[in-house]
Amino acid sequence: MTTTRCYLFLSSILFTVFATSVVHADASLASQIEQYLQQQSANKEASKFSPEDIKIMTKAAADLNKAMPNPGLKVGTKAPDFQLPNAHGEIITLSSLLAKGPVIINFYRGAWCPFCNIELRSLSSYKDKFKEYGANIVSITPQQPDKSLAQSKKGEFPFDILSDLDSSVIKKYNLFFTLPDDLVNVYKKLGLNIESFNGKGRNELPIPGTYVVDKNGIIRAAFANTDYKKRMEPEAILEALKKL
Secondary structure (H helix, E strand, C coil): CCHHHHHHHHHHHHHHHHCCCCCCCCCCHHHHHHHHHHHHHCCCCCCCCCHHHHHHHHHHHHHHHHHCCCCCCCCCCECCCCEEECCCCCEEEHHHHHCCCCEEEEECCCCCCHHHHHHHHHHHHCHHHHHCCCCEEEEEECCCHHHHHHHHHCCCCCCEEEECCCCHHHHHCCCEEECCHHHHHHHHHCCCCCHHHHCCCCCEEECCEEEEECCCCEEEEEEECCCCCCCCCHHHHHHHHHCC
16 A cells, blocks of 8 residues: 555544535445545545654554455355344345345444445445346444444445344454554544444454355355455446356
8 A cells, every 4th residue: 555545544534423424326336446545635624634644554554455456255165154133133144145036245443434434325326236247235343233223214225234242253354353453543543443343342444345256145246455445336336246
C-alpha cells in the first residue's frame, strides 16, 4: 500500500463518520471505489497524519500482505457451513440457504468501512439479477448485531448481515487477521475504535472476500485480497452464476 493510499484510508473513515460522499452506483465497483478515493483526496477536511502514523499504516499493510499472500479458500473447495445470527437475532445457516439455491457469501469488515459499504450497495443493486439464477446473498462481519441492525433499519441492504461473534467462520474461510497494537492506537487517536463495533478485546477483521457457492456447497468463484480497495465485481459474480 502506498503512503497516499494509507492516508486516504483513514481520512475516508473519519470523513465518513460526519458526511456522505456521492458515488455513482451505475459505474463498476472498482470505478466507484476510485471515485470515492478521489473525493477524499480533494477533501480539505481530511485528517492530517504524522510521519510516524503513516509509517505504522504502511508497515501494517505490508506485513499483512506478507503474512497472507493467498488469503481465502480456493475454487473447488467445500464451503464450510455456518450458523450465525442476523441483525434481528435469527440464526441463519449456510445449509438452509443452499437448500434454496446458490449462495453469494461476502465478508464485510464493518459499518465503519466506507469501501465495504460501497461494495454492499453495489451488491444490493444486483440483487434482482442474482435472483434470476436463484442466488441469495449474505454478508458476514465481526461486528455486533446491533451495529448491523442500525444499517438494516435504514434499508440500505436488502439481505442479511450476519455477525461472526468469535470470528470462527472468518477463520474457517482463511480471512482472519488481528490488527497490530500500534495501528489500533493510530485508529483510536483518529476517532475509530474497532472494539466499539466488534466488542471488547476484538481488534480483528476479515480480509474482504466474496465467494459464489453452488447448491452442492462447492465454491465456484472466489475473490480475496489484502488490499481492501480491491473487491469482486458484481459482473464477475453474475458470470460465475451463469456457469452453474
